[in-house]
Amino acid sequence: MRMNWYYRTILSYAPILFVIISSMIFMIFLALNNASERKYLETNQAILDRIVFNADANLMLIERNVVSKLLMDGEIQDYFTKGSKDALDDFLLQKKMIELSLALPFANTIYIYNEAEQRIISDLGSYSLNAFGDADFLTASYGNKESAGWFNPRSFAYLPREEEEQPVVSLMKFAFTGNDMRGALVVNVYQRSFLEYLNSLSESDYNRVRLIDAATDKSPDSEPAMSPIQVQSDYTGWTYVSEGVHDQGYNWLSLFSNAWMVIWVVLILLALLGFTIVTHIHYKPIQSIMEKVSQFSYRKSEELGIKGANNEFTFIEMALDHLLKRSLDYENLHKEDSLLRQQRLFHDLLAGHLVLSDEEFQQQLAEFNLSVPYDRLGVMVAELDRYAWFTDKYKVKDQYLLKFIIESAFRDLGHSHHSFVWHAWMEPHRIAFVVHHTASEPRSNLAAAEFAEEFKKWIHQHLELTISIGIGADSKSIETIADSYRNAQENVELKTLFGIHSIIDNRKSAAIINLDRYAYLQALDYAAQSFRMNDTEWREKLSQIFNELGKMRFRKRDMAEFAQAFLKRMDKAVLALSSSIQERWKGDFQERFAGMTETAESLGEFQEQFMSLMNQFEACVEEDRQARRHHSLAMQAKHYIDAHYTDPGLSLVQVSDYLNLQPSALSLIFKEEMGEKFVDYVLKVRMQHAKQLLLETEDSIQSVAENIGYQNVNSFYRAFKKFQDIPPGEYRNMYRTI
Known part of the structure; x- marks a missing residue:
């Protein structure tokens, strides 16, 4: 009788004890899983907060620089208040735009709008409002004082219907004279450069930061199981989204884990109820209960991937081992978070963000x-x-x-x-x-x-x-x-x-001087034009440029700017050459010039690769020119002009007689081969020598005119002003003082 009471006690409470222990184990698993998930979200939230803070700091820096330029720069203020403007004013203002663009932290393009003249001057040139690719945006936003600030992401192009539009975020600041609005200055930051900078701050290949503008507030196209982490900027109103590459898999795993826990809670409750009914209504030997527990533990051992569990104690031991493993995983996650915060602290201190x-x-x-x-x-x-x-x-x-x-x-x-x-x-x-x-x-x-x-x-x-x-x-x-x-x-x-x-x-x-970009840009213009005119001075000019760059702070990033500037000038020069040379340039040489900055580490390597490509292209051009039957005639005419530009009687008829050609035929040949008209070339040669005489000698204007083939000083005066936009005397005074 006593033994029956003992067995009944064992049968009644042993299963309940087992159920309670199992419940505690599964609840601990659930708590650890939730804690790990919260820590994961908190860490990513903190990282995104820091990224948004850094983004806003850089955007504020851009806005502060732009406002400072509008308020403090005299040349920019003169642009809005000064009456007539000449090419020099445009050049100086364009120089200011380039300086401001280079001073900003992200890749960008910048332009300034004059309302009175309906003109736009950018870092690449001058445009009328109707011919400018960004006219729609400028017209829609200009005049609304509430629009001054950062705009939502949009597309930008310099010319209307340009195929290569770039996504940008724009800053517009208005220029005032008193209470009168005179124009605006617009900075377009390329969105790709901006996002690359944000993603570089995360130092993770698994999380990517995406920008949602304040107007749309749209979710990602393919939403993950868990909503992405978002932070809205108080400064711009944009929403930044951090989307992990593994977020969806992580969320599916979490859902599976939660469903698994719910199932086990239900099973525990059902088991508790069933054990209570069975042990109090239908008495069974303790061995039968032990067999059921053994079967259960064996089944769970197989699920956990552990073999050899043949009793309930082994099952409990395996569960505890699994619990300890999860605890160690959580501890390692905490250590990784500490290292991440440490690296972020050091990075922010060095970068000046903190x-x-x-x-x-x-x-x-x-x-x-x-x-x-x-x-x-x-x-x-x-x-x-x-x-x-x-x-x-x-x-x-x-x-x-x-x-x-x-x-x-x-x-x-x-x-x-x-x-x-x-x-x-x-x-x-x-x-x-x-x-x-x-x-x-x-x-x-x-x-x-x-x-x-x-x-x-x-x-x-x-x-x-x-x-x-x-x-x-x-x-x-x-x-x-x-x-x-x-x-x-x-x-x-x-x-x-x-x-x-x-x-x-x-x-x-300390001995290296600062880089003078404008000096080498002018020299590049001369080198490109010399190449187009088949003048060998381009090689000497490029060598001089590289020699001067060797004395300046010429960095690797400056190589890319140098190559791009040269490509733009060569693109214009190549347009004057034959169609076959234009195809060779676009197909074989453009990408090679742009890509050599990736392999060149020093200025010497860059110069060697640069000159090698130019020599190869010159060989192609020379081969094409020699194949053209009119090229030699055009070159003879060019040499004749270079040698007789001082002759007042120099004319198309005189050169045609010298070459035994009809004047009309020589005019067509010269224009086709040299890329400019006969009279334009004669004028350019004479004006170049005139500028040299004005700057290097004390000869009178009359003497300078006679030395370059003008018998009438008034004719020289008109020609020089048309060519240079200023009279010869003013040119001498201006550039001698410089």
Whole structure:
């Protein structure tokens, strides 16, 4: 009787105990899953908040620069108030537009609108309002003071019906004289450049930031199971969306996990009810209950992928092991989040997005268990040489491995000199290192150049790659660390002049003068025109340009601007050549000129590739010209003009008689082969020599006119003003003072 009571007690409460323990285990699984999901969302939300903050800061910087130019720049104010304007005014204003465009942080195009003249001057030229591709946007937005600010994403093109429209976000600021609106200045930031910058801040290949304008507020085309993370900017009103590549799979897994938990809760309740009824109504031996528990545990063991579970204790043990594994996973997730916040802190400090005092910085380091004192901070920027080759040779996982080796090598070098080191990848090919120096530890005060030289040698000896290092001025406080980083970044960009695998500090860079873009742009115009006219001076002119660039701060990004500027000028020059040469230029040479900046690391390599391509194209042009039967006649006429431009009787009839041709036939041949009319070329040759005499001699205007073939000074006066837009005397006074 007593044994029956004992068995009944076992049968009644053992299943209930089992159900309670199982319920607790599954509830813990559910809690851990929910906590992990919340942490995932909170982390992505924090990252997106920081990205939006950085985006707004850069957009505010653009707006501040534009407003400053409108209010403070005298030449821009004169554009709206000054009456008649000449070509020089347009050129100076276009120069201002280019300077402002280059000073902004994103790739952009900029133009200014004069309401009174209905004219637009951009960084690429001058347009009337009706002939401008952005006229619809300008007309719709101009005059509404509430429209001044940032506009939603849209399409932009310089010319109407232009096929290659670019998505941009636009900033419009109006120009006032008193209370009168005179015009507007519009900055179009290319949306692709803007989004590339935002996505570079996330430092993740799995999350992409997308922009939704304030007007549409549309969701993505294909919504994931969970709504994407969104942050709306208080400054622009735009909504930024962070969409993970694996979000949908993660959400499906979460839904499956939640459904699984619900099913188990229902099963537990049903099991509890069934066990209670069975044990109190239908008595069965304890062995029968144990067999059922064994079968259940065996079935669950197979579901968990663990074999050999043959009793309820083994099942409970496996469940606890699984619980511990989930706990470790959560701990690892927390550590990864801590590393991400640490890297974001270092990146923001160096980029200037965050400014902390030394006390605040020490508090931040203490939170990461990295509290290290310092008396000064040394900043170095290491750049991987030939990064295009690096990405082609190594797979993505191998690239990350090599970058980790570079980080570890520098950190170990710092430890060997008793210096604490931290780093941040500012760009995919560029990493910044910061070294803590303390006066109390003499071994930590190694000179920055020696530190960099030792690190560079280690990389070259142990890895199949090289690096160039820029050294910035030391910082006495964390508050000025961004200035030191920018100094080091500017120095490492000068590897185009010093060559790859070099170390560049302020002593080396001090002798380099700033780049004068406008000087080489004018020289490029001359080189392109000389090439079109089959004048060999283009080669000498390009060599002079490269020699001058070798003395200036010519960086890798300037190579692309140089190539694009030259391509635009060569496109115009090639239009004057035969159709076959135009096809060869577009099909064989345009892309090669644009793409060589990806492979050239130094100015010497860039010059070698550039001149090689030009020589190849010259050979094609020469071959085509020699095949044309009229080319030699046109060249004889050109040489005759060059030799007899001082002859007052020089005319089309005179040259035709010299070549035994009809004047009309010579006129057609000259225009076809040289790309300009006979009289226009004669005028250009004479005016070029006139300008030289005006600037280099003290001869009177009458004497200058006679020396270039004009017997009547009034005729020379009219011709010079028509050619140069100003009289010869004013030209001499203006450019001699410059």
